[in-house]
Amino acid sequence: MNRIFHHADTTGSEIETTLLRNVQKLDNVEILENAIMCDAKKTKTGFSILVLTDDGTYTTYNCRYAVFATGGIGRVYEYTTNSAIATGDGITTAYELGAEIKNLSYIQFHPTGFNNKHTRETFLISESVRGEGAYLKNCNGERFMQNYDDRLELAPRDVVSHAIMAEAKKTGSDKFYLDITHKDPEFVKNRFPMINEKLLEAGYDMTKDMIPIFPCHHYLMGGINVDTYARTNIDRLYACGECSHTGVHGNNRLASNSLLEALVFSRRAAGDINEKIKSDNGELETYDFKIDNDAPHIPHGIRTEVRDIMQRAYFVIPDKEALPPDLKEVTKLKNFLCDGNFKIDRDYVEAKSLTTVAYIVLKDAIEKLDAKEKTEENK
Ligand SMILES: Cc1cc2nc3c(=O)[nH]c(=O)nc-3n(C[C@H](O)[C@H](O)[C@H](O)COP(=O)(O)OP(=O)(O)OC[C@H]3O[C@@H](n4cnc5c(N)ncnc54)[C@H](O)[C@@H]3O)c2cc1C
Incomplete structure (x- = not known):
């Protein structure tokens, strides 16, 4: 059988426009354009998600289930095919919620x-x-x-x-x-x-x-670890598409296997949620996010620093010498952003995401190199 399903040479565009056209017809779906998920907290009934829209308004959305489909992490590198949105926000938020992140150093x-x-x-x-x-x-x-x-x-x-x-x-x-x-x-x-x-x-x-x-x-094979129904280890949290680790790739990706992660796993997540939601009832709990409007903007240059580190420590081939000191550097940047009090805006969210995914990638790369060395020693 053919492994790849395609629509002329514009498969992605066809999927996206058809999906949007159909979603726009649904009364129970609200589409927020240019809105960014800044944070998410687990509640007893599901999740509270903090969203910032372009006009500067923060809104908390409460939900029983959350599906992250936030794409890859390309912007953690100087040279990438990925667009500006690929900053690993969903992976970072899932990590902060305690989700298992797997094989993040499996990068194509x-x-x-x-x-x-x-x-x-x-x-x-x-x-x-x-x-x-x-x-x-x-x-x-x-x-x-x-x-x-x-x-x-x-x-x-x-x-x-x-x-x-x-x-x-x-x-x-x-x-x-x-x-x-x-x-x-x-x-x-x-x-x-x-x-x-x-x-x-x-x-x-x-x-x-x-x-x-x-x-x-070009592409991230690792990500938020999910089972064959796109379920993470966090109750009610799902992930699909490039941000997820589905297990359909190894340390490489066959062309167009990303369709599998995006289309098959999202459909399975939807089916699973549709079944489960039948037995859900009661009021949704909410989390009260604290917003400090007077907090300072993050300092300039953090994202450039992260990209320099990644280009040096792990670009195509992990650099064994550079990895440990660069992991230290990136950990410092991550802690600086996560522990500091900064204005929560797009720059902050993206810089925090880039430092977090860089941290997880480098840590994973070191662990994998160590494991490889041990295996070779035992041969
Ligand atoms: C140049 C190029 C060529 C490719 N060619 C192929 C190919 O031939 N075959 C193939 O199978 N794959 C190909 N791929 C890979 C494939 O396009 C991607 O893996 C796929 O589009 C990922 O889809 P996704 O829905 O997971 O994420 P995306 O399409 O990246 O969508 C993620 C969405 O999440 C949103 N988002 C991110 N963070 C936040 C946040 N904090 N708050 C709110 N929203 C957020 C983004 O704005 C975006 O709309 C290619 C990729 C590139 C870059």
Whole structure:
């Protein structure tokens, strides 16, 4: 059977627009745009969730069940394909509620992000460009994959990303290229219309120029641990999509397996909640969140500091030497934000989330390296 279900080449967009169109028709659903969950507390009857809307209003929503579907953590890195929302808010809130967070260091790095070094959000030069015969080249314009894997440019994502990092160490340069200039220009333009257009906008003609690339963070396999019904270890808390750890990936991800985490697990969560809610009754308890409107804004630069730490300690390959001191640094930042009294706004929530997920990633990476060393010692 085909493993992947798709709608032309716009599957995600089709899912999202169809879902929104249908949800908008439901009388019992209120959609809050540009609203951010700042905090959540467990109550006897479920959860109280503190939400801040763009006009500066705080509202507490009480609910019997909560489903977190808050996406990945890409913004914890300097180079990522993820959009600005990927700050790990749901994972952080679940962690604070006592949920189990599993394998957060299982991160997929895509080998060929366009590397213009000007924009934080990197676009991908997809695998199909290598599939059609593009060569990977180092700073000297030389192919190098033959030194790392027999499959050359067609090796899997993690292998190619690792090879690029090893080659960068060898050459002392992070300049890498994809070169498809040896193919017929008309074929290239017709086969990759979107990539060609984006590159032309950035000043590169892929039929004549080598394309600058570098690995970038792409997907999070770990997350809030759930069972096959998207249930966390916290009663009434569910998680689905990229923020969850469902167990459908290992330390890597097959293309489009994210659909499974988003669609199958959310449907199962909904089914489970629909059954359980039949026996729920009574008034909802509420938690009284304290808001200090005079509290200071967080200092500038914390998010940049976290990104620097992550790029250094664990970008593609965990750096054994850098991990322990960098974990210490990130723990300091996390405690500073969590224990301090700061204005609760988008900047605070995102900075606290980034420091928290960075802390969990680095801790998990150290534990996994230690476990690997022990296994090797016992062999
Ligand atoms: C460039 C790119 C290409 C990809 N290609 C593929 C592909 O080909 N096949 C595939 O299967 N997967 C692909 N993926 C992965 C896939 O797109 C994602 O895994 C998937 O979209 C995640 O969906 P999600 O619903 O879990 O999270 P998202 O789509 O990220 O949605 C999370 C939502 O939560 C909201 N949110 C976050 N924090 C808060 C908060 N504190 N309060 C309120 N709301 C919040 C966000 O605003 C956002 O609306 C790709 C990803 C990227 C970036």
